[in-house]
Amino acid sequence: MGGPEHKQAPRQDSHDLAIMLDPVLHAACDGQLSEIEWFKSAWQHGGAATGFAEWKFPDGRTTGVLVKLPIGPNEYRWTTLLGLCSAEQFSASHELPTPRMLAGGTELGGYDLAWFVIERFPGSPVTPEFSKPDGSRAVEELIDAAVEFHRRAGEIRPVDEKPRPHDWDKLLHRARENSKHHGLTDEQRWNEAVKKVQHRLDWLLSKWESRRIHTWCHGDLHPGNAMRRAGDSRARRGCTLLDLALVHAGHWVEDALYLERLYWGKVDLLHGVKPVSHMAKLRRERGLPCDDNYTELAMVRRVLMAACVPAFVEHEGHPKYTHAALELLEKSLPQLGH
Structure with missing residues (x-):
């Protein structure tokens, strides 16, 4: 600048x-x-x-x-x-x-x-709405805002950048080390699960890195980054996404899985809304590309993210969250054919 x-x-x-x-x-x-x-x-x-x-x-x-x-x-x-x-x-x-x-x-x-x-937006972010009995509406509205963001960003600027690189091999190595030295519950299960991902890493990355790069992802999709304008009511689609510092080129499932991951240990707060499938539905309704293989792509990304949870145990080490990530990893990896 x-x-x-x-x-x-x-x-x-x-x-x-x-x-x-x-x-x-x-x-x-x-x-x-x-x-x-x-x-x-x-x-x-x-x-x-x-x-x-x-x-x-x-x-x-x-x-x-x-x-x-x-x-x-x-x-x-x-x-x-x-x-x-x-x-x-x-x-x-x-x-x-x-x-x-x-x-x-x-x-x-x-x-x-x-x-x-x-x-200026009145009030607070929509986070507390997720805890209400009818919180599914807030979840759906947040995802709706993300899809509208994808649509508008793509109309204004073609996706002309490469996605950010991730050193998955290094993260998985750190995950195994941390699972041994940070007193994680189910240490042996974590070690075995991450080792299996390491053995299949080349195949997983070949799937993930072959994804289409056709979306400007928000990059930080969560209810703390969404507010409602003055005069908005819950009867209309009123979420507005804040903090655009992490916008990047990628695939739309990245935003959906970012939101999903935050609730691995408290899935009840999503009220039965599945971020990936709901985002796919809204994208189809707006004529945005979904890709026939998006469910497999999402599963691959989910496995990689779950396997790396011990790498960040110092910051994201809540036992309920790490346990949910481990169970998801053990359930998801066998579902990926290889």
Whole structure:
């Protein structure tokens, strides 16, 4: 981002940086941005500063906005591509699956630093809705938003990048080591299950790496990254996906399985909704490609992900989750013909 005339942003706390650049930011917004209430959020992990403010349209209307800086190039690119709106477009863009963006840039105060002003969402993410008796609607709406994201992203930009590489061999080696040295329950079962995956790794990777790369995946699909716009009701499709920093080229089953994996240890919170099959159904309804072999692809990816769970035991080592992953691995691998 930026050119050689721009300086790197100073290395300091993002909140302090935001305070320092506040006057420059207001100038860049041509007087349409009110005073910003900067805050530090417990749920934010990206190191950016965020603040709430009001945005004034030329006709005098106002709307609540969120200001964020600094942001990475991927998040800036996709937020801009999918959501940048003029004053006239803002009200007519209520159905966008990503935040509407009112202002932004890749330079601020002479620094090579990306920032944006996006619509503010009331309330909290949809996570608590998953725990309600009728939580299946929230699950389905989240998947629906992901499919709409896939559709719109693909229309705006062809999938012209290679997928991210994964060193599955290294991850599986670490998984076996961790299963021996981190006191995992069912240590021997884990060791045997991962060893079987290692023996079939070449075949598994030949299947996975032959997948069609035809989707811009969100990359971080979970209910904590979804909110509802003001005025939305649960009677309509109202989920909006946030945090586009991990958007990448891939196959749509990656998003479906990312969501599924988070609930391996608490599958009841999906309320019987199967993310892969439900996403496939919605994609067919929208005329998006599904691929005849998507169930096998999903099974291959599921096996690889489950086998690598011990590799991340320091961060994702809840006994209920690791036990569910082990049972899924032992059940799924024999179902893959070889």
